[in-house]
């Protein structure tokens with residue numbers, strides 16, 4: 009149940025601090041890679057990766073859809089594994105390698121899944137697309153020829169409100185099938 | 189040059205229109221009409237690559253130096269008087285820059301001029317739980333959020349109104365005071381926004397003619413859009429006293445006007461830009477608190493201010509589907525012909541009008557399509573309650589009655605032992621007719637839709653034969669391609685497009701349209717490129733920036749392809765004429781013999797005799813100067829027998845038929861939609877992937893409304909204000925969707941095209957309901973079909 013009396017209609021629990029404005033903010037230092045570049049972060053202990061990427065690195069391709077782990081729009085890779093950036097703290101990332109949607113295309117060329125999503129018209133409004141491209145990239149890296157069930161399993165964590173998933177599935181199947 | 193009998197938009201000549209033999213259907217592997225110009229053509233959208241790389245910029249991605257952040261304090265009461273607001277403690281916090289309350293922005297606004305009942309922040313009274321009461325700006329979001337807790341508001345709670353019956357009670361407390369005065373005079377409820385009653389033909393005589401008359405009640409629940417991008421606005425003062433606003437909106441023109449009106453600014457002093465929008469579906473048609481408060485704060489503080497909603501707040505912003513109680517009475521001859529229809533619809537609209545006056549009309553007006561009716565009457569009432577406001581959601585106002593009418597027709601066909609598909613065919617409206625309520629109908633592809641969807645789905649073989657727990661159902665529908673009348677009275681065109689040609693060969697298309705993911709940018713590039721014999725990839729589309737782009741009324745009522753497409757076509761045609769004139773002078777040939785294709789201008793029967801695209805541009809510039817043109821579209825002035833029928837008529841209607849196949853778990857009541865085949869008459873396919881994608885998106889949204897989604901409240905408190913609780917279909921609940929593109933070549937559409945973005949949703953829920961009946965024998969009259977409801981129905985039938 010919601011309680012709109014709460015400021016900003018934000019969720020009741022846990023009371024997540026988003027920055028130095030609340031209480032004695034303890035700061036943390038973390039060194040990690042983002043899309044291959046070394047980053048040294050000095051941030052409040054509560055800073056999420058989503059906030060850090062968007063507000064401090066200017067990598068706004070990773071989207072904010074809910075900030076609660078419900079939509080998948082913020083999916084990034086941490087050491088190759090899909091993670092929800094809105095539920096990941098910068099403090100956890102010491103030594104990690106983070107890949108965002110901006111890191112998928114190499115040398116100005118779309119990655120195979122990006123190219124397939126584009127050609128199939130799988131991006132309507134495009135807001136879900138970065139998270140989906142990242143999530144499918146991880147699947148295809150682990151299993152180059154996933155079957156339909158595996159593709160669906162992975163896509164189950166991304167909400168798309170525009171497409172009915174049809175063209176996203178088509179794009180994933182094409183790449184999974186080796187591009188026939 | 190083959191004219192195609194085209195009359196719309198002042199366009200008369202189609203040198204590259206190959207005519208009806210060009211039918212593209214199903215899901216062809218190649219691009220639509222583009223690609224016929226002879227170039228290798230990718231099928232991706234012109235704005236596709238930025239969306240797959242993360243480079244596409246949405247409003248909340250924008251950052252400006254010294255940008256401040258705003259947050260909203262919302263009402264805990266459904267209905268209460270605001271006695272006092274004390275923001276002193278919040279203002280004293282370090283980092284807090286300003287606090288706005290209703291008194292700072294008292295101007296009433298609303299998208300429909302006759303019902304402007306909303307303010308940016310509540311003034312004197314709150315009317316729903318979650319209504320914005322104050323807005324705090326601070327140096328960062330965390331500080332603004334904390335400061336909200338230190339804004340003290342004293343309320344005096346008032347009795348609240350939540351249900352239709354409460355709202356219709358003459359004794360109910362008035363939600364809007366100005367209506368209380370009127371109600372006191374008339375003795376009616378003070379909470380009726382609009383009641384529309386219309387009668388055509390002689391319904392009683394129609395019922396008397398019928399072999400079977402049935403009357404039943406239906407209920408269609410409220411639901412909300414859930415765009416994945418929460419609403420956001422950024423405003424910044426500009427030198428010279430101007431204001432810039434970036435916002436996630438479907439209707440830039442309307443928001444531009446509203447911001448100026450509420451803030452008391454000259455609209456010329458406001459520049460509004462729509463960045464990429466992460467989904468709308470009707471939910472971003474209104475002007476929101478985000479736009480008004482960010483603008484007011486930016487001007488007050490002299491620095492940029494961003495106000496981005498959190499996910500939960502998107503549920504309060506709402507403007508979703510009206511929960512609607514309906515009664516349908518229909519007469520049928522033994523052969524299935526409809527003799528008369530009567531509809532009563534009561535819609536619970538929430539605390540403010542939004543587009544609700546239009547909703548009231550839409551609930552009734554479209555009852556006369558897609559079937560021929562000689563006798564029809566309806567009463568549609570839209571009431572106020574103390575709930576977040578409803579508004580336009582995909583298929584606005586037409587979804588609910590179409591659900592009831594289609595399911596009702598299915599029941600009657602069943603009662604008469606008739607094939608439901610045959611009943612639809614028998615009643616299908618004919619092309620070039622006028623409905624009994626005065627809607628002018630031109631192109632109609634309904635028969636082909638029914639036939640093809642029946643064929644593709646195997647409907648006739650499957651119906652009644654899939655065994656217990658499995659079934660198929662069919663529904664048909666029609667929808668508008670834009671409204672004949674604008675939302676505010678003005679004589680101007682509904683859409684204007686500028687095409688300018690650079691010496692490099694690049695073509696820039698400037699249009700006030702709002703691409704919200706439906707593909708209107710690619711549509712514009714397609715239409716212009718097709719006319720000029722180039723590729724969409726040769727075009728840059730600049731959209732929705734009031735300093736740069738000519739007015740388009742917005743992405744609502746499925747109007748953009750039809751209206752902006754025609755405006756673009758006219759502009760491109762004017763450019764083409766310039767090119768043809770200059771090139772024919774150079775070649776010494778008849779202008780009528782020239783063809784534009786494959787980035788060349790050449791003589792039709794002598795393809796080697798011609799010039800390339802850049803040379804053609806150079807010749808046109810040399811002949812008569814700068815190369816560019818404006819085009820515009822205004823709907824035809826269709827004489828109407830019914831003067832009161834100003835809401836509903838459209839220049840063209842799309843038609844749809846769909847079949848759903850479901851399985852129902854008879855133990856648990858769980859419904860799975862396995863397949864939906866959806867055949868949609870969109871006039872002409874401009875881009876098969878985009879068109880099919882719109883059909884898929886419509887069916888998807890219908891499946892959500894059929895199985896899962898309901899914007900429900902308890903004492904005015906949202907039950908499911910998160911994506912975890914308000915369940916939208918994931919890939920696991922989404923059926924295999926099979927779009928079928930049907931072309932009827934509308935005489936006035938751009939290249940014959942009509943709408944495809946909303947109409948395909950109308951029949952999805954009734955098709956699923958009919959399929960559930962086929963699977964279980966139960967007629968379920970109130971979606972969503974959650975397991976508890978299905979089990980209860982099965983128990984009633986003794987299946988369980």
Ligand code: FES
Nearest residue numbers: 073075077080094
């Ligand atoms: S923003 Fe992280 S899951 Fe929605």
Ligand code: FES
Nearest residue numbers: 133136168169170
């Ligand atoms: S394309 Fe809009 S949410 Fe997926």
